[in-house]
Amino acid sequence: MKKTLLSLLAMAAMSATALAADIKPALVYGTGGKFDKSFNEAAFNGAEKFKTETGIEFRDFEPTGDTQGEQAIRNFASKGYNPVVAVSFAWTSAIEKVAAEFPDTKFVLVDSVVDKPNVRSVVYNEHEGSYLVGVLAGMASKTGKVGFIGGMDIPLIRKFECGYEQGARAANPKIEVFQNMTGTTGAAWNDPVRGGELTKNQIDQGADVVYAAAGATGLGVLQTAADNGKLSIGVDSNQNYLHPGSVLTSMVKRVDLAVYNAFSDAKNDKFTAGVQALGVKEDGVGWALDDNNKSLITPEMQAAVDKAKADIIAGTVKVHDYMSDNSCPK
Amino acid sequence: MDYIDIFISILGSTIRLSIPLIFTALAGLFSERSGVFDIGLEGKMLSSAFAAACVAYITGNAWLGLLAGIAISVALSLVHGFASITNRGNQIVSGVAINFVAAGLTIVLGQAWFGQGGRTPQLTASGRFGEIKFPYAAELRDSGYLGKFYADVISGHNILTYMAFAAVPISWWILYRTRFGLRLRAVGENPGAVDTAGISVTWLRYRAVICAGILCGFSGTYLAIAQSAAFIKDMSAGKGYIALAALIFAKWKPVPVMFACLLFGFLDAFANFMQGKSVPGIGEVPVQIFQALPYVLTCILLAGFIGVAHPPKAGGVPYTKER
Numbered sequence: 277m278k279k280t281l282l283s284l285l286a287m288a289a290m291s292a293t294a295l296a297a298d299i300k301p302a303l304v305y306g307t308g309g310k311f312d313k314s315f316n317e318a319a320f321n322g323a324e325k326f327k328t329e330t331g332i333e334f335r336d337f338e339p340t341g342d343t344q345g346e347q348a349i350r351n352f353a354s355k356g357y358n359p360v361v362a363v364s365f366a367w368t369s370a371i372e373k374v375a376a377e378f379p380d381t382k383f384v385l386v387d388s389v390v391d392k393p394n395v396r397s398v399v400y401n402e403h404e405g406s407y408l409v410g411v412l413a414g415m416a417s418k419t420g421k422v423g424f425i426g427g428m429d430i431p432l433i434r435k436f437e438c439g440y441e442q443g444a445r446a447a448n449p450k451i452e453v454f455q456n457m458t459g460t461t462g463a464a465w466n467d468p469v470r471g472g473e474l475t476k477n478q479i480d481q482g483a484d485v486v487y488a489a490a491g492a493t494g495l496g497v498l499q500t501a502a503d504n505g506k507l508s509i510g511v512d513s514n515q516n517y518l519h520p521g522s523v524l525t526s527m528v529k530r531v532d533l534a535v536y537n538a539f540s541d542a543k544n545d546k547f548t549a550g551v552q553a554l555g556v557k558e559d560g561v562g563w564a565l566d567d568n569n570k571s572l573i574t575p576e577m578q579a580a581v582d583k584a585k586a587d588i589i590a591g592t593v594k595v596h597d598y599m600s601d602n603s604c605p606k
Numbered sequence: 607m608d609y610i611d612i613f614i615s616i617l618g619s620t621i622r623l624s625i626p627l628i629f630t631a632l633a634g635l636f637s638e639r640s641g642v643f644d645i646g647l648e649g650k651m652l653s654s655a656f657a658a659a660c661v662a663y664i665t666g667n668a669w670l671g672l673l674a675g676i677a678i679s680v681a682l683s684l685v686h687g688f689a690s691i692t693n694r695g696n697q698i699v700s701g702v703a704i705n706f707v708a709a710g711l712t713i714v715l716g717q718a719w720f721g722q723g724g725r726t727p728q729l730t731a732s733g734r735f736g737e738i739k740f741p742y743a744a745e746l747r748d749s750g751y752l753g754k755f756y757a758d759v760i761s762g763h764n765i766l767t768y769m770a771f772a773a774v775p776i777s778w779w780i781l782y783r784t785r786f787g788l789r790l791r792a793v794g795e796n797p798g799a800v801d802t803a804g805i806s807v808t809w810l811r812y813r814a815v816i817c818a819g820i821l822c823g824f825s826g827t828y829l830a831i832a833q834s835a836a837f838i839k840d841m842s843a844g845k846g847y848i849a850l851a852a853l854i855f856a857k858w859k860p861v862p863v864m865f866a867c868l869l870f871g872f873l874d875a876f877a878n879f880m881q882g883k884s885v886p887g888i889g890e891v892p893v894q895i896f897q898a899l900p901y902v903l904t905c906i907l908l909a910g911f912i913g914v915a916h917p918p919k920a921g922g923v924p925y926t927k928e929r
Contacts, residue, residue, distance in 0.1 A: 309725070311722040456881050460894070463843070466838060469833055470843075470878070473623060473875070473878055477878055480758075481612075481615070492838060503737075
């Protein structure tokens, strides 16, 4: 009896150490929903990749409203999850508060910056990636008019728009760029009907390439462009496969990388706090080329976009960042 | 692009945005004229959108999707009827309950069946109601404004759009030219008198909510498989409430209902168009102004500035037979 008790205790101790070596990662999505085929899905894919490689399970939560994020983050932190990754600018103030309450927990915030010793902030140079797809749009447009549909009207989305506009103008100085934002609340990320209607509007005005930076709303944009025989550009994840032959390319933002790195750095004890800015140079943003859009990209377009990419990396082309001064050069 | 082109483009958009409102407001019309208030329009629309998208995806047939949308919406109407007609429960509470059930259940079931966060998979062309091109639309598009109007506003919509406009005179005819319609209106004004004449108030009201269910089924189906190509969570986005506002704005009459819905649809289309454009002399107008207008107009109407809106007298009151 004594022996069994002892061995039980030993086993308990062993399993406790095994747990301590493993990490308990958690992931909180933005309000667009986990399977938006875009931003949140990219985050999910990064976490899944980590899971298949290491066998370590993660917990995730899909907030449906702007108020649920803080609760979810605090909930994970108080249950001992570490690291806690929050993707979306919407959780900036939530991370700021909760990170102060749990100084021993590591937090990662994607798309926004919080200056705390236990927070890593990952931001992307979306303007650079958008510049690249803008170049493609400018060259692919036959009417000389291209469109942009944003999700929620926030500086981050204006940053996409501004980079896109600069790229399109670099390809065709006379280009006209229409832009629309879907709304001003979190619901704007999940309103494909309005997205489709705005797209139809821009197509009626002559646009023949429409870039959607709008989470799940973008699905409506891509659908409408395909229905009307026009081109569209996806965002965040590679969305080329959604409507092969109609999606010109996708502005890929490697949110999966941020999540994957956060989990594996925490596992390997290499976690660093501070700001990480991922741009074209770091392959944090870029444009997607695969079998679905190969026929849409001409060799000239390929050459131009490769040159633009090299120029940005070399620093000879500086893409203006909307968020640096809240304005876009015309 | 000149002003008339823009106007035609906005009109086309107006029609597309008004259709779900017209179906839903007509649904509310049938229900409310019989004395059953229906806050649950939103929920019925959402569930039928979900059912239509699921069935259209599985069978690849848009018409079966429509049938499924109607079936689920009628089923919810019967639940509403059972609670508020048979059991004389509070109609508002029952309606709100339907909205909550629909909002939650569609996401949970969608996630369980398709695993895409409550969204249904993207439909192919055969699972959707496609655009119908009228004869000579393409040729006439370039022959002046009338041709363009014909091509972009009258032609080029899906079959449900034309059904919505057909539903307006049909509803008018049913309500004002048939015995059933007369009794339906009477039961909303004075159920006691109808009962005295030996007609079952309960059965009449049940038939009215079934009509409402059928029309809501159309509007949900339109949202999911005609206007979009999948169900997306909360895709009705408050259209059920706007339709209620339109119903009040139109003083519970079928033809004005259509015009009210077109007006609200136009405001929405105009707001989409005006976004980011500056008006000479004023500057950029916030689009929220246009988006809020339907509600503002309804409030002004209710306050009695544009005529007076008389709701059906027996509306919201469960009928209790004297004994």
